[in-house]
Amino acid sequence: MVSQGATVLTLQEPVVQVRGLTTRFGTNVIHDGLNLDIRPGEILGVVGGSGTGKSVLLRTIIGLLQPAAGDIRVLGRRIKPNGERHGLAQRMGVLFQQGALYSSLTVLENVALVLVEHAKLPRREAEHLAAVKIALVGLPSIAGERYPAELSGGMIKRAALARALALDPEVLFLDEPTAGLDPISAAEFDQLLLTLRNALGLTVMLVTHDLDTLYATCDRVAVLANKRVLTVGPINDVAQTNDAWVQAYFQGPRARAARGDV
Numbered sequence: 001m002v003s004q005g006a007t008v009l010t011l012q013e014p015v016v017q018v019r020g021l022t023t024r025f026g027t028n029v030i031h032d033g034l035n036l037d038i039r040p041g042e043i044l045g046v047v048g049g050s051g052t053g054k055s056v057l058l059r060t061i062i063g064l065l066q067p068a069a070g071d072i073r074v075l076g077r078r079i080k081p082n083g084e085r086h087g088l089a090q091r092m093g094v095l096f097q098q099g100a101l102y103s104s105l106t107v108l109e110n111v112a113l114v115l116v117e118h119a120k121l122p123r124r125e126a127e128h129l130a131a132v133k134i135a136l137v138g139l140p141s142i143a144g145e146r147y148p149a150e151l152s153g154g155m156i157k158r159a160a161l162a163r164a165l166a167l168d169p170e171v172l173f174l175d176e177p178t179a180g181l182d183p184i185s186a187a188e189f190d191q192l193l194l195t196l197r198n199a200l201g202l203t204v205m206l207v208t209h210d211l212d213t214l215y216a217t218c219d220r221v222a223v224l225a226n227k228r229v230l231t232v233g234p235i236n237d238v239a240q241t242n243d244a245w246v247q248a249y250f251q252g253p254r255a256r257a258a259r260g261d262v
């Protein structure tokens with residue numbers, strides 16, 4: 001058992017537990033009774049056709065969107081429907097699709113800002129720690145002095161990852177982290193993710209379309225379809241699911257290449 005303040009979390013308990021989740025925008029129902037667990041220390045990949053609600057699911061789990069119904073627990077604590085995250089925000093790191101760095105701040109200032117705002121560190125200390133995080137994600141220290149517009153796509157993803165890791169989170173949420181990267185940068189990012197998960201013991205939810213990333217990094221994969229999780233498990237099991245989208249996705253030429261079949 002691990003004691004987390006008032007919350008006692010059994011090590012085997014899921015780090016993220018979603019039960020009966022319903023989300024909607026007006027009359028557009030995105031999820032309807034969705035269940036999902038993310039286990040301690042795993043990298044769970046979430047895939048599904050465009051518009052199946054992968055990003056909405058991620059944003060709902062971290063408390064940015066309010067569900068219409070259902071129960072979400074992260075690290076044993078309930079994410080309240082009113083968006084109140086009860087001190088969980090600091091324990092969850094998030095990398096959004098576009099990186100979402102402030103363009104008017106340098107990379108070092110972007111990372112340090114999180115430490116000033118959330119950990120209430122003095123600016124000097126925050127910048128020292130930010131430099132450590134920048135090194136952790138494999139960026140040269142000079143990158144800290146650059147503005148986001150001066151960085152390559154791969155460097156921006158790493159900078160955004162440094163920011164996501166600023167507060168030493170236990171759970172990391174990544175939305176399309178390798179989108180827009182060339183294959184070499186994407187493979188390097190995959191390796192970085194694995195290294196960090198192993199070194200820091202992170203639990204990771206990874207929304208992606210990238211088959212190479214799925215095969216390289218994920219312990220389990222969840223497929224979203226028809227407003228729910230259609231199937232979840234090790235990638236080779238999931239790939240056998242009798243479903244048209246799953247077959248087209250996992251048995252197509254890109255999947256065969258990702259597995260090294262061709």
Ligand SMILES: Nc1ncnc2c1ncn2[C@@H]1O[C@H](COP(=O)(O)OP(=O)(O)OP(=O)(O)O)[C@@H](O)[C@H]1O
Nearest residue numbers: 025028030048049050051052053054055056057209
């Ligand atoms: N803020 C919003 N207001 C209204 N509808 C939204 C909003 N955000 C998302 N949606 C709708 O919710 C559905 C799911 O969107 P979401 O971005 O989660 O899909 P996705 O599975 O991540 O897709 P993709 O793979 O293309 O990124 C879409 O129909 C989208 O138009």
